[in-house]
Each structure stands twice: as structure tokens, then as C-alpha cells.
Amino acid sequence: MPPDASSLAPVHRSDRAAAASDATDPVPHNGQFALLRERRFAPFFWTQFAGAANDNLFKFAFTVMVTYQLQLSWMPPAMAGLAIGALFILPFLLFSATAGQLADKYDKTRLMRRVKDLEIAVMALAAWGFLRADAAVLLGCVFLMGLHSALFGPVKFAYLPQVLDERELTGGNGMVEMGTFVAILLGQVAGGLLVALPRVGHGAVAVACVLLALAGRVVAQGIPRSAATDPGLVVNGNPFVETWRNLALARRDVVVFRSLLGISWMWFFGAVFLGQFPSFAKDVLHGDERVASLLLVLFSVGVGTGALLCEVLGRRQVEIGLVPLGAIGMSVFAIDLYV
Template sequence: MSQPNQFSLLTQRRFAPFFWTQFLGAFNDNLFKTALIVILTFDALSWTTLSPSLVTNLIPGLFILPYVVFSATAGQLADKFEKAGLTRFIKWLELGIMLVAGAGWLTHTLWLLVLGVVGMGVHSTLFGPVKYAYLPQQLKPEELIGGNGVTEMGTFVGILLGEILGAVLVVKQPSGIALVAAATVFVAALGLIAAYRIPDSPAPAPELKISWNFVGESIRNINFSRKNRTVFLSMLGNSWFWFYGALVLSQFPVYAKDYLHGDHSAFVLLLTVFSLGVGSGSLLCERLSGHKVEIGLVPFGSIGLTVFGVDLYFASLAYGSGVAALTAGPHLEAMALLAQHGMWRILFDILMIGIFGGLFIVPLFALIQTRCDPAHISRTIAGMNILNALFMVAAAGLAIVLLGQGFSIPQLFLVTALLNALVAVYIFSLVPEFLMRFLAWLLIHTVHRVHTVDADRIPDEGAAVLVCNHVSYVDAIVIGAASPRPIRFVMDHRIFKLPLLGWIFRTARAIPIAPAKEDPWLMEKAYVDIAQALHEGDLVCIFPEGRLTRTGEISEFKGGIAKIIARSQVPVIPMALRGLWGHLLSRSGDNVFERAFRTGLRSRLALAVGAPVAPQDVTPEGLQSQVAALRGEWK
């Protein structure tokens, strides 16, 4: 079935006004912050006696401080009140903050500008839970990845353009300061106008009683999220990304000036490349995920963050070894820097960090939105924002400590990349579903090209039994990759003894089963486990043939499916795999080398899904007939 392009959402009122409100808010935040950071980095003496490296880590820390204090309250407000009206209130607040900050710019009063930084942090804190709770209310499940991707792309393009405009305007003489003050007020007004076009979005918990004890409510939010292990660890993964990003991005002004020996335009160049990378990665999620929440992209993104973070360290060393001749001359503009040896490698690493960051963050957002309690989604997002803030404060603190201990900025990049590898291993060991989905995604995007037919018949929620023909040892991985949610596979217990596949299926919580004559206790336990899984609302997949085919033909379906349905009255969904016969991991009798060359590295496969069968209509013979019809002549 063809899917609409994700950009078509920008033509619809349920998405476009929200998108532009979010875009303009991100744009204004970063126009203001970047202008302040640039003026305090490149013209520090006329504003403050603090060192530039301390300022560039301190200002982001002040911006995110309100996330710690106000996120719990913001989550409650977003669950209690209608979201369009709440958004308009927040945009009026932004306009007031920018007017105060404008006075600070025009009077050269640093404390008013610092107050503006904190105020914009409050604005972003209040809008965050509204933003991520609005999307699942207005978008269909199959639109959620695309909608999140476009939103993240818009956010980072807004960040990029705001950073560029802030850095360019503030250094213009003699009117740069006044231009920044006027621009921030104007953009806030545009955001307010866009907010008045957002359609009503009902409150999920209008009866909620607001608790103003932000400490107690913050703890309650996080404890509530911890009840759903996958959601909570996804929140931690999301917060880790902001730790990584904050640690790297906050170094760019001083890195551009003191290490690359560039002027403010070099700083803008680094931000431009990074933001384009995140925007591109966010949009790629739609294509790579197949219009579903594909958390297999998360480990892929994490690998890229480590690989290119490490290479950024080595690229910086290579650039530094050849930069000695520059240190005596004036700081170079961005175009002049591009001619320096090693600069393109640095930019490529930053671009790839951005792309893999987008692949990492978008599926995590969509997973949190789809797996958490709908009545608690804003408070869940608020809890995540609290964690984000704590992680970013920790990032600023770590940067200040390491730089104070004599670490160079490239060494800071290396430490961040290596920490990312350790954190990734830890999170994926706690939630093996991420790794399982990654292996499945890798299989069907490298070794195979998998076409699905009516895969939307696999239910997004609720219990069901999937039945399929059994052709190879990778059947479960192919089926799992096509499913919008985890599947509990019932597998022959001997598969669990195989070195790699056994680990994969244990990780996926597959249910081992044995023939009654071989191990009657294990067989009965399997049926109990299946009934329990269905009772909990899981998807369970069985291969009713009981073993891999040795001929490529579908063998007789055993009576186990009838026993399962007798215990659990759930629908049964027939499916058929096509194209796996002759695979290296099938039981084809052909020579292994012939099979390898016959199927090739990008062999075509298909998974066809039939209409659900009501439990009272289920028979092994009927299901076998339907699976055979779905498969057709293509083995």
C-alpha cells in the first residue's frame, strides 16, 4: 500500500500551524542564545570578565535550568488543559520575555540578557510536553515517524537558521545589537500568530489536580515512567543524546576560534553542518523505517555517534598539526577555512554525527509516544525533559571540569564518543528489543530486499496469534522486522542451542517448545507461556508445521494451534514467506556455494499477510490452505 509523503503534513491544518509554531520557537531560542554567546566569545571584554570557555558552557546551563524546576508542572498543565489554548499562552509569554531581553540588548545590561536566557528556558520547558503530546493526538500511527521526523528536521533547521542569523546580526556594526533585539521580538510575534491557527486538541486528563510541589511531582513522574521499562530506558536514551549533543555543541564557539583559528563565521559553519546532518537524519528515518516505529535504527544511530565522534578527535589532531602557520595571522573566515588541509574531514565527521543523531533520536521519540499511557503522555514527556535537563547540566559540568583539568576540546570529543559506546552497550543490554530490531533491520536492508503485502493487517495493539510457513532459520527475523511491535515466537528448543541464533531468540523472549514424546514437560510449559503472553496482550507467532521444510513445500499443520485457541480466544492471522527456500540457512539440499550465488547479496523476499480469522473459525486445515494460497508458487 502506498504511503503519503511525510511533507504532505505541512499542507494540513492539523500539523502545519503546530510545525511553524515549533519552528519559530526553536529559531528564536537560538537566535537569542547564539547572539549572546558570540558577543561574549568574540567581544568578551566589553561585557564581562568571565573566560569565553566558561561562558559558552554556562549560558546553555542557565537555559536548561528551568527544565529541572518547571518540567513537572509543565507536564501537568499539558495533560489538564486544551493544547492549542495553552500554546497561545506560552507564545504570549515568549513575546514578553523577548521584550525584556530587548531592553537588555539596548541598554547593554547583561543581567537582563541572562534573565532572558532563563525566561526562554521557561518558555521551552512549558512547550515541550505540549509539543510531543500533540503529535500522537493529531497523527495516525503510520504518520507518527514521518511527523516526528519533519518536526525534528524543522526544529534543527530552525536552530540552524537562528544560530546563523544570531551570529551574523550581532557582529554587524554599528546596529547589530539593535537588530538582534528587533528580530527576536518580531519572531516571537510571528510564533504567536501561528499558534492561533493550531486546531483544538482536547486535554487527556481535564480533571487532573495540579501539584505545585515540583520536587515531589518530578519524582512521581519519573517513578510512573519507570513502571514501563522500555519507555523509561528510551527516555534515558533520549536524555543521553542531549548529553552528547550539549557536550559537543557547547565547545563549538571556542573550538572554532582557538583550535580552527576561525572567526565567528567558522562557528556558524560548524553549526550549519551539524544542524543539516540532524535534519537529514530525521527525515531519513521515514524512508528507513518503512512508515512504522522502527527502533532498530537506534543502535545504528548510536554506532555512528561513536565512530564519527572518535574520528572527529583524530581529524582535529591532523588539522592541529598543520595549523601552526595560522596562529600568527588573523582569524580566518569560513570560506578560507575550507581551503585548509583536513577541514573537510572535520566537517564530514560533524555532518555524520548529526545524521546518526537524527537516526538515534526520532525513533526514541516515537517509541515513547506510542508505548506510554495516553492519559499520562505529557507528564511522561515532562519527566523526560527533567532527565534531559539533568543530563545537560551534567554535560556542562563535565566539560567545565575536564577543560579545567587541562583536557583539550578534541580530547573532550573523544571522551564523549567513548562514553557513548559504553552507555549504548548498557542500554541495549537492558532492553534487548533495540538490538533485536537492529539485527532484523540490518538483515532486510543489506542481505535481502523484503516486500510486504498487507502488513498493516498485523495489529498495532491487542493479542493475536500469527501463523506462518517455516522455511529457514531467519524466518522469525524477517517476520519481526515487518511487525510494528514485538512478537513472541514459539521456536523449536534445539534452535536455542545454536551459538548466535540461540542468543538472538532468547533475547527476543522466544518461547521454546519440544515434541511431547521428547520432552512433555517443556511442551506443556510452552502452552502455558503462550496463554500467559496472549493474556498480557502480546503477539505470538507459531510455525504450525513444527519443523523447517526439507522440500520447500508446506507440510501438514499440527493441532497445536487448535489447543492454543481453545485456551485463548484471540484472532489468528495467516502469513506466508516467499523467496526464502534455497537460502543459506534453509534446509535445501543444494550445494552451499550454489545457494549463496543463486540468492546473491540482495535477494528478493516477500511476506504476505492474510485477513484475521475469528477464533471460532480456526482449524489447522483451514489455516494451512490460507497460508498456501498466500504463498502461491513462489517458494
């Protein structure tokens, strides 16, 4: 989910200080959890938390529904997780670069609120799809929720450097990463449990999706203003050309390009595992929806713990040495799971 290359340019200290001053004057660093008491951070944190939870509640409920409840000749249960995951990721490939330009051109707070408005509309359509058990409608909503997340991603990456100082940034990023995976955990567990409720499961998922979308929009109203970094930017209407241009730009900087590859590989690795949990629980472990949810709990707790440890192990600095250790751990335990 790489941000637009233009948003990878460093934010000048004066710009960051001005933006932080607009929200709330920075306080001495008292630990990353102290940021949750700051208006410049807390509404943003809970907005992205609600969005991530809703994404995953919706996707996992749909995946479980197809795997355990529906019999679709055109989408076998073993392929459901991969198909839904691929459809969700497709908008990132198509629109991330353009979304990065939008994040540079417009007030980030206003943009986040408009994205939350889109989420409400998509979840209303998804609620109708769940009530009718209409897989085609829900697949369309998967793509639209992927678009929602693709638009929100660059804004999320660009917002924090504007409102946090350098000593807060690693902790802030760790909090967002931890929050994202806790939201994934809660959303997927809730989705799996709600859709499995006898008779009322589909309706319960429909209501939960709409309520989470509304909650995210309400919280987003409290995010402080975040000025546009390049209001004169001309947005390229061709996402394919813009994506290629950004990749070419990133390749000029070895550190940036390798960072993009590393982040992309990490998300690819995680998406493959997450997409296969329902099928793995059913066909290999011979378990029900609760077993699939348990696998998600263990996975997400591990990721959240690792995200929080980054600040401690990195001593509040961006520590590149943690990356190969994490990659080795992922590889070793993936092999162990296979064996």
C-alpha cells in the first residue's frame, strides 16, 4: 500500500511545527500512549481504527458466509478468501498514486471526511447485499471498500509527519500500526461471530457495518485542520501513467524504492495468510467459524505486539535493523506452519 512518491518527500520542520501548532502545541514526549490524549492524534487514530475494523468485519463476514453458508458454483470456498482479497487490493494498484496527489493537493482533514462519507454509502449498499445474501453485490462492495482504503492510505501516511515531531513519529507510527491490527482483529472476530448467529447473522453484520461507518465519520469531525502541502498541484487524471511515473521516481532513490518493496512484500505476506484462514480452519483443522476467528486473534495479537515493541527496540528512533529480524521471523514461522 505504498503512498504516492510525492508524499515521500521530507516535510520541512517549519511546516510540521505550523501544522502541529494549528492542532495542539506538542507536549514533552511521555510515551506513545500519551498521544491518545492529544487532539492532533486521537480523533485521527480512532477514525482510522473504525475504518480498519469495518473493512475487516465486512470482508471476513463475507468470506465466512461464502465458505460455510453459501454454495456458489462460480466461487468455490477454497478460492473465496483469495478472490475477495484480490478484489480488495485491486484499487490500491489502480488508484494509490492518484490518491497520493489528492493528499498533497487538498486539506487532509477535509479529504478524510469525504472518504468517510463514501464509506457510509458503500456500507449501506453492503447491508442490502447481506440481507439478500447477494454475493455479486457484496463483491462490488469489496472493490468499493478497497477504493475507500486506497484513498485514505496516503492521507494517513502524510498526516502524521505534519502533526508529530521527530521524537513522537516512531511512537505515533507504532500506535497507528498497533491500532490497525487490533482493529483488524476485532473486526474480523466480530464479523466471524456475527455472521454465524442463527437466523439473524446477516442482519447483525449489516447493522454493524453501517454503525461503524457512521461512528468513523462522527470521530473524523474532530480531526484538526491539516493544510494542503501542495495546493497548486495538477492532479493527473490517468492513474496508470501516474503510477508508472511514481515508480520511476521512487527507483531514483534506492532507500525509498527498497522501502516500497519491503512494505509491499509485508502486506502481501500478511494478506495471503489472512485470506486463507477460513479455508485452512475448515479443510485442514476441520473447525468451524470460531476456529477461524481464533487464528485471527493469534495473528493480530502478534502483529500488534511487534508494532508496540518497535519504539522500545528502536529507542524512539527509526531503526532499519529491525526489518531483517522481522523478515527472518516471518519466514521461519511460515515454514513451521507448513511443516
